[in-house]
Amino acid sequence: MAWFRRSKVNIVSEGPKRDIPDGQWTKCEGCGEIIHRKQLEQSYYTCQKCRYHFRIGSKEYFNLLLDPKSFKETDAKMRSVDPLNFVDTKRYADRLKDSMRKSGLNEAVRTGTAKINGIPIVIACMDFSFIGGSMGSVVGEKVARAIDRALKKKTPLVIISSTGGARMMEAAFSLMQMAKTSAKLAQLSDAGIPYVSVLTDPTTGGVTASYAMLGDVNIAEPGALIGFAGPRVIRQTIGRDLPKGFQRAEFLQEKGFVDVVVHRKELRETITKLLRMFQE
């Protein structure tokens, strides 16, 4: 028998870490600064002190980048099926349902037509909150159709990536989406239509090894993790620690795989400038 009995509930964990906090105040993961939600929104979900870029979703990107009310979503109803009846510790079909409920999204990418500073574009933006932004058949197909639309309308294409890579639960189908999207981009390129790829934190695996790296211009957000293999896998393989800044946006710019690292507040203007110059 214990001497004391705990009368109150223990300190409870606040559940899984959220990308965008619901509370009024949030702590910067970069420097620990406490930031008010309003201030965070006004600063493009970045920390004004340390430039840390909070992870945001398609809804926020569309608000930040596109002309008000210009976004018309396409293929919004396309859903994943479970072609292989995939079961690991959980059924893939259940995972999909849970993810839809939790994220309020139908899939890990949203596509549509829109305007950016008056320039008509086709845009696709991935949501990391949906099964880690993984690419299965639906992501591949929606991106492929977005490219088709850009081809047909002869308007530039912008894709914002945020992903852990191909979706394991669709196995070879997921893998083939890499070939599908890259083949479509080759058609777009042959037609002389510009494609701007925006790489955000994180962009790894099969998406990096297909459409994310194939932009006429590759733009990355500061500090974004970008690579083919994830850092954990590399550490395991080589058996030593990775250098500081390895696989970060600035590192990729230095190595020549990202054209320019752009602060989120300048993203809209940078894309606009480029597209205007391409069009003239």
Place this chain on the structure above:
Amino acid sequence: MAKLVLDFEKPVIELEQKILEMRKYADNLDIADEITKLEERVNQLRESIFSGLTRWQRVQLARHPDRPYTLDYINLMTEDFVELHGDRYHGDDRAIVGGFGRLEGRTVMIVGQQKGRDTKSNLYRNFGMPNPEGYRKALRLMRLAAKFKKPVITLLDTPGAYPGIEAEERGQAEAIARNLFEMSHLPVPIVVVIIGEGASGGALGIGVGDRILMFENAWYSVIAPESCSSILWRSWDFKEQAAEALKLSAPDLLQQGIIDRIVSEPPGGAHRNHEAAAMTLKNTLLEELKELGKIKPEKLVEKRVEKFCRMGAWKE
């Protein structure tokens, strides 16, 4: 060197050895009938084991160290092969080999991932795990083939693209992406053959083509079963279940519409008879190239893109 015998192969191989031993005495003893009977039995046994292989057993066969590799097929199938090295930017990746050769008199470009058979050769070949310069070499050679209007054959056999610091520094992702992009509109026929392991983007990096063939006991998927187990089950122990869940065997992929044709292997698997496996592949390739040769380049590219666009499953 002791040969690797897989668990499920054991009964067959033991019986075969017994027959071999009996043959030594066959001249002196009248045991010819018995040998014939045993041979029948071994055939039946092999048939029953190999017709019911699990997906994990096929993965093991695909990784068998005696299995024919890219250079074995090249040596057995082609004449006048000249290996061409280097990507012209950084260096020569020994995990991918390629060059021009003749297939029944007809010039082809063959590019494939190359594994080693023992520790020394595996270190030399980096266990068949290419670096970016390997993919860039492959692309250079494929463009060379297009320049001279020669068809391309790619042989896929890799446990994955190499996950190393330098590989990332030199743009592993970009190298693979660029190959997918360029291969999709290369104006010459491309026949892809998965000969052993087809692991993820590392395999697909030389895997876009007009016809996708796959050996009976090869595997092809988005991830290796062990890695899949470690990520989804958070343990390395569920590789068999992962292999089943991934549906990564040749019959699976044919059904999924990802490959076009299964190349049959000699009894007991390709590692039991390299010559037979190479002959089957050679004849299959000649058939495929003959058909593809009839299609105009523009049409070929158009159909190739359409083919990959059909892949996947979704509802609206």
